Amino acid sequence: MGDFTVLIISSIFINNIILAQYLGACPFVGTSKKMETAVGMAGAVVFVLTMAGMITWIINTYFLVQLNIEFLRTIAFIMVIASLVQFVEMFLKKSIPALYAGLGIFLPLITTNCAVMGVCLLNVQDELTFLQAIITSAAYAVGFGVALVLFAGVRERINLGRVPSPLRDTSIGLVTAGMLAMAFIGFRGMV
């Protein structure tokens, strides 16, 4: 049990996918202008990343490793993730329209989210078990969500302030992201 706590804490805070590993920076900047959008995106990422972590683990362990074709990993994962996202979108639209209304619109954007790919590859690299893989994926996703929502909150405030024109919008956003990342370094001492 203790193992899992460490795994979760380190995935959310210490190895935060955005602020420590610099993956998924594009949606991080793109969907963080409004709190509402940020929360929607965070929800969608948690959903997809957990699913993707699960499926890619299965593909990797039962196909790639068995057939000795690990070099196809990247290509295989891309295909699986893209199809998965499409599938999930269609499934939600038909079966759980309420959830689709909340997340659906963000799903296609996730196809291009490198954090998802990154987490799947990391899971393989770290040679995690199936359960560990699921939990890490979910925890990474939560970390992504936390960072995104925090950042959106900060940006909403910054927009009200007087920012010198060369620094407005994305530029000040990146500076802020840098500072957030430094703040996250502080979590290193936690474990």
Add this chain to the structure above:
Amino acid sequence: MLASILFTLGLGGACGIVLSFASKVFYVYEDPRIAQVENLLAGANCGGCGYPGCSGAAEAIVAGKAPPSVCILVGPENVAAIAEITGGEAGTAEALKSYNECMGGSRATDRFIYQGVNKCSAVASLYGGKRDCTIGCLGYGDCVRACKFNALAIGAEGYPVVDYERCVGCGACQAVCPKTIIEVSPMSARLMHLNREDDALAPCQQTCPAEIDIPRYIDHIRKGEYEAAVNTIRERNPLLLTCGRVCPHPCETMCRRAIEDEPVSINQLKRFVADIEMNSGKRYPIPCASDTGKRVAIIGGGPAGLSAAYFLRRLGHHPTIFEAMPKLGGMIRYGIPEYRLPKEVLDWEIQGILNLGIDHHVNVEMGFDFDLGSLIGAGFDAVFFGVGAWNDYNLNIPGEDLKGCYTGINFLARVGKNEPIDIGKRVAVVGGGNTAIDCARTLVRMGLEKVYLVYRRTRKEMPANDVEIVAADHEGIEFIFLAAPNRVLEDEDGRAKGLEYLRMELGEPDASGRRRPVPVEGSETVLEVDTIISAIGQNPNLSFKQPGTRLDQLEITRWNTFEVNPETCQTNVPYIFAAGDSQTGPATVVEAIGGARRAARAMDQFLRGKPFIGEPRALLSQKKIGESIFERVPGIKQTKRAEMPELPVQERITCFDEVDLVINEANAMKESNRCLNCCRLCYDPDISIDTKRPAA
């Protein structure tokens, strides 16, 4: 090698098969328009519209939650194309634009030295700003910084200027302005806005019963933007050609310029732009909100009914007008004579309203041809009554039903319909209101020997418009004041041969403040006339409200008018609304229009099933905003107001040609420059006003 190729193919195939099946199994019908709209959007997924991605925006547009212009990257052609797909006729869906109330001017003096943060929000929190003018723009440009589209700049006068080419109507500027100077409101919100105590309202706009934004349209005229002026008027008044001719313009009596000089000829300017549109040969487009599918029956096609239909249509509903007479227009067609409002002009104006897609039926009278039950059976969601006041009061004197005696409305309506009437040579018209004067002036034009106007009080008490009285005087009508008809004398053929009246004296003032006339004993005098027209007032004819019908429980006042809530014009039956003469008693065209707009506002909320949102700070036109009413206006250079050109008296009394003519463009320009732009321009009592205007 083989394994890897097979695996890749297998995985690809598996993904493909799963997805194909999924798209079959999980197929959900999606409005094809969403995909069409999405194709027209920029496809950048930038989120600039506030929706997550272009497909989100497309969905919102098709659902009617976002205007076709949400996407910040598409050009006007694509916006029009999108509007076409979503059903809003291309070109009619109005984009949101930023409006700016304050027009700057040399700034008012400062009350204190301010050294804080250079932000409007900060300045506003310190005693509402350092300037003397508490309503105006603060000029620190929070809106300019909020605008992501570079559509705003602080102009030379120190207030924000909007670049309409760039403005997308995102509303960021409105959100940050601490003073409600800059406003981004959709058309329907502007149509529904009632004058409020805390609006920056010029005295004239506070007085206009239709609440027209007078300084704004005068400003448009000054800049030569005639179409914009017409559109500004049309937001509040669909009958601008009519009002430009017959309105008694109460706004001019409150004009601030009148304190030191003559008032601005507000109504002449309205007529000037209205005529420009009519003579231009084309109609300026009138945008309408997207369809709601709700239907409203409008009973009566007078100014009240036409305006209610117009506003409801612009708000997206479907009104149908039912009119008892052969043509639409009500009193402005059958009461107001040709020489004041030519029928050709009226027809053009009414056609423009009907062109919005309003159905109408003429020659059908409520109570005879249909009743409330049949309207409800036909599926109408609400009913509006604008049946006017067509019942003439009787004189209640012996002999008034002899041959040669008529009542005013009956007489005018018959002239309006070109029916032959048996009129003698010498006529007495009884009454002192507009109806009486119109009867008298009509009779003059019919070539009579002598026309008397008999009124029981004096000229000062006459309720008719002053210009009308003056015109009647010029046309040779003889006024007999302080005279109360006593009886009609009869000749051997049973025809009237004279009107006997008693002379009166003015006594104590009555409840209305007018001095009550009292008869002088033994002062009977006979006026030798062969025709008598009594026009002493009207009340509504509500004979369709009969016991045992659905209208039984409808409340009626003791003046035989509809009892309504003054803010909503709603009667005690929730789906029935009423305005115009049938609700106020005989009044004016603008009042009917103002009432119809209030009714349309409430009906819109009723039809959409929304809880009624009142306007607690609504400014009823009798009330004025204290600080906007001045005692003195120093620094005004006296300039004469534009004279209204008229047909010469000799020419006009022989025909029914229009008497009042329109002012020319140069005079309109001069006149619009006389407007002080009250409550828009920073006011500084120490600086001469004529030097304070921003360069036109």
